[in-house]
Amino acid sequence: MTTRRQVTAGVPRLAAIAALLFTTGSLAAEPIKIGDINSYTRMAQHTEHAKRGMQLAIDEINADGGINGRVIELISRDDAGEPGEAIRVAEELVSREGVDILTGTTLSNIGLAVASFAAQNKVLYLAAEPLADAVTLQGGNRYTFRLRPSTYMQAAMLAELAADNPATRWATIAPNYAYGQEAVAAFKAIMSERRPDIEWVGEQWPALFAIDAGAEVLALSAAEPDAVFNVTFGADLAKFVREGADRGLFEDTFVVSLLTGEPEYIDPLEDEAPEGWLVTGYPWDKIEDPAYVEWLDRYQAAYDDYPRIGSVVGYNSMLALGAALEKTGGDTDPEKLVEAMRGLEFETPQGLLTFRPSDHQASLGAWVGYTTVEDGQGTMRDWYYAPGEKYLPPEEMVAKLRPASD
Amino acid sequence: MGFILVQILTGLSSAASLFLVAAGLSLIFGVTRVVNFAHGSFYMLGAYIGLTLVALFGDLFGRGHLAFWSALLCAALAVGAIGALVEIVILRRIYRSPELFQLVATFGVILVIQDLTLWGWGPEDQLGPRAPDLRGAIMIMGEPLPRYDLVLIAAGPVVLLLFWLLLNRTRFGILVRAATADREMVGALGVNQAWLFTGVFFLGSFLAGLGGALQLPKGGANLLMDFGVLAAAFVVVVVGGMGSIAGAFLAAVLIGQLQAFGVLFIPQSTLVMMFLVMAVVLVIRPFGLLGRPELVGQGRQMLDDPLRPTGWRFKALALALVALLAAAPLWLGDYGLVLLIDILILALFATALHAIIGPGGLVSFGHAAYFGGGAYAAALLVKYAGTPMSLNLVLAPPAAALLALAIGWFCVRLSGVYFAMLTLAFAQIVWSVVFQWGTVTGGDDGLLGIWRSPWASDRVAYYWLVLACCTAGILALRHGLHSPFGYALRAGRDSPLRAEAIGIDVRRQQWAAFTLSGAFAGLAGGLYAYAKGSVFPNEMAIARSFDGIIMVFFGGVQQLSGPLAGAAALTWLKDILFRLEMWRLLLGLAVIAVVLLFPQGLAGFLKARFGRFFGIRPELSA
Amino acid sequence: MTGAVLEAEGLAKSFGGVQAVKAMSFRVAPGEIVALIGPNGAGKSTCFNMLMGQLRADAGRVRVLGEDVTGWPPRRIWQKGVGRTFQITQILPSFTVRENVQMALLSFHRRLFDVFGRARLAHADAAAALLERVGIVDLAERACGLLAYGDLKRVELAVALANRPKLLLMDEPTAGMAPAERLALMELTSSIARADGVGVLFTEHDMDVVFGHADRIMVMHRGTLIAAGPPGEVRDDPEVRAVYLGHSLDAETVS
16 A cells, blocks of 8 residues: 555656756756645545546656756645644645645645635645635635636536436435535526526535435435435445435436536445446547547656546646646745736647636636446546536636635 | 334344444443543544455455454454453543543543554455345335345344343343442442443444444444444434443434434534433433433542642742743744744643643533633634624623533533533534534634734734743633632532532532633634734634643543643654654553553653652642 | 421421432421431431422421421521531531631621632631531641541531531531540530521431430431430430340440
């Protein structure tokens, strides 16, 4: 098992540093330190792969000569899934380790907390994973940028197809915390706009990671919906899928489910993965874009494992920061970095991405499709890549929700 | 009709695992008077070991019924053996200590098992294997009920029946019943008490393991299971009456039904409901549905030293320490100040908690509610009233005190383990309200943007403010314990009979002390909110309460300066361990080591070693 | 009838169908020393606990200085002017001897919620005087948890005197003490009672103590009073002799 608390220098990185020393001889060049905060113990299925993605990108940047002769160093810390702990860790990274940039973070509430910390302490923060819209809208600030498509964007992607379904009686189930509530609200709003005839017949709010699946499924069935919007994930999702299948909830019900197609969540379900759910996800082995396939080979060569969505996000987050640092010429002054990040364009295995200046949201998209089981393993069928720029929150929405900041 | 029936059956099936865990917990408490906080960990181990054994037996003997069910049974037996081992190695040495020792020791076991499980099975959630031939559902009055639910529904009554037979038809059972009724009697009967206790621990842990293994087909195994089931199991045991197996069954069924129907009517407040039921039951029947008051054993009290005036040397030392701290910005880096701010705030929190645990003789397991209460009071004021920092810091203590006043009214009517459980229940109610009332409290997003006033925005300035507030708070608490009020509080702990006989209303004294302690915890919380610039529900969670207790314990329950030493030691230790892999294992071992080897704590140790120089020496506490 | 410090009227208590105390009535006058005796299980402790408010009586009334205190909690009865010592001493082990007395004095002066003063400095002289009176002033600074049993009994007495009581209730005041100590303690108790006009009700197993110090003796048997009167009268009571047949009464009173 790899160290979760602090990343020790991997062999490839050592090689890269050695190469640097011999080629440039810049012995005195201080590394550029990037602080990574992630829920390594609480959300391990996500974060381990995110770290691999980040490390791969850093190794490649460093092997390429680093930024102006300076290597990038990643310092990782566990936040134990608690925002308070994340703040503590952020303080430690900034004031003791002297990191120049903060990144990582998985859970939405942690993303919001670190965003607030970044604004208070004037440190550049790239929120890689957290989905909450508030990270770039209500809680958005000058120093915070976000890579992954937000709850609103993913709900919009799903609603596009979901609106074509004839179902009119919809029920929702979501973990009873901010992310779940936000996702349900966003999906309801977009769906009701497209389909005024839809009736919302029930909503269930199990406590996060404490679902009483049998009772929840019964309560959902009692509302007799034609369609269900699901936001549960992780252990809750597994229990929900099992109970729902046993109790026949999914037999004639159209299910739309956030993130369920990501390997992090669908793989543990094995052959019990649901059939025909409309989901956002990541069909890692089916994408045939040459740039992606080339990256996939590199990734699998480095880790002898297939990538998860965390790997993609982690890798791209380092590409983004690398590009920003290139743009400032290696200057780590936060104000200059912020200016560099706004409208920054960077090439990734998912194509050319950019950060929208108005809300600091990146244009990374997601894969939308239907779940299915192949060879005893859950995966996606009939999927396509939904580019993020198509689903960004409208500018008026940004203007309304995002606090004014320079 | 069919729908309601199936809903009831679903409630019964989800009660099964809960009943098994709670029955084991209740049995262990009934006989040994140990509240085993590690019981949730045994449940988790049952699930993980079951997972491994099902796969292993499946490979060895084919995936039939025999392999599956024997794997679950073997998993439970293995957990039973682990429980017995914990009893032999750790708990056997501290039966005669106050209950706080056992609580802290089993908490150490939780930490150790968490990391060992992570190390053994990895961090990913594991999906449980399906029971052979039990996929799908049967139809009951037109409604589907999963087949495996039938197994679970049967499991509860079957275990209850087996229990009844064991307790009434075997020599072991007679001894268990005798010990539950009167622990002293067993020794008198010439029974080897040590082996009886080990046997009970084996049985109790076996049940927890079985509960964990049996739920595999409904879910699986993950690293959050231990705390997840622990809170619910405690509710069941306390509602049913500690030590009563039948009570546990009744309560598990009650809670199961409550959950099953609760999600129908109030899907948003599932967390609050359970603890609310517990609080209501305890207020009406303080010893649970089927519990008996005489079971509430107060562990043996450890004798404190009388409060002696400290010599000038000690005062000089304290003064030097404050001077050194005041000059810290000169010799400490930025991060050092961050750590010191944490230490000072936590020292104030621990000192407030210590006043209740030590001189008050009441183990409050929910003091995070007042720490968090103060923090939230300050944050809510910022958010909704926009009042300045200085005013908010002044208002945080009374807000927390108000909370403590209300909760304390219920809690001081009980003592010992029941007091601990009730404070825990109320803290959980407060926590779940904050957690689930997102529109006001921000839910688990917390409240952000708790900026300091410009004059204190600089870290050094704020550090001095924290130093001033915490020093004043700690000195005030210290003075309070030397005041007539503090003496009366200690009198109630030392001898409730004597206290009453000299006109002291012990409960009122405790109630007032609880409220005051809440106020100081609230001040600590307010300072914490501004130190971090944000507040989250975690500041009210069980883990924060545990932190407080461990700080008090590390420092030494019997010494007034204990919490100070404890807060410094724990924060420093955590900061070092935190960057290591398996830090929880190390912290857990440290906690267990302190319980077994340094029961007098850091301050007690220092007092014994260096006290003479300062004109103080251990008299009774050694 | 006025003037009695303590009056009990028809006190009764049963535990699960067993009548521990049946319709007890008696009174204690100021300055009077009354012993309540009886074999084990006669109901003495139950009776005591009802007088002090530790137990709720099923029936009957208790009056202290003419005021009905039935059903009052112990602390209120104490405030009325009743001091009490316990069969198994109840002192505050983590307090010094002087602090034990100071605690009672603080309560007497209604300073229990004073958070500003220093308890150690409060009523120090009065405490010292009380300790002087019971003869343990030299132990004042010792922690009670370290004291010998006989000394603890004296501390209890000093504590019980702190509220200037009109009535002392003493449950086996000399149990567990050496014979010489017993007599000395009772000597002390009677001298205080007579000097201050304090009524004393005590239970006791040591017949030397009972017959040597009581003005009046009440004998309980199976929950009822079977005899009451001056020592000589009680000694000769045939029913009492029957109850105590083979018990210490014969052996000790004859000697």
